[in-house]
Amino acid sequence: MKVKVLYFASLREAVGCASEDLDVPAEVHTLGALRAFLAARGEGWEALGVGRNVRAALNQQMSGAEAALAAGDEVAFFPPVTGG
Numbered sequence: 001m002k003v004k005v006l007y008f009a010s011l012r013e014a015v016g017c018a019s020e021d022l023d024v025p026a027e028v029h030t031l032g033a034l035r036a037f038l039a040a041r042g043e044g045w046e047a048l049g050v051g052r053n054v055r056a057a058l059n060q061q062m063s064g065a066e067a068a069l070a071a072g073d074e075v076a077f078f079p080p081v082t083g084g
Helices: 009-015 031-039
Strands: 002-007 019-023 055-058 074-078
Touching: 002 009, 002 031, 009 074, 031 055, 031 074
Parallel strands: 002 074
Antiparallel strands: 002 019, 055 074
């Protein structure tokens, strides 16, 4: 399944990109599982790790870790306070 992932503010700086179209592994079904998958990429990506203060939106709605992913979804990760 393919999703679009957006990274904002300090997360964008940490991971080195603003967005990506991602083929999600079959075992990743929720927003929390996607976050863990991304955090496991290594250096920089640990900014998305469990215990880090990160907010997420699924299709432009604030969502929790249990939110189910579907093909074509847009996921956004950002720190709790962002400026314009």
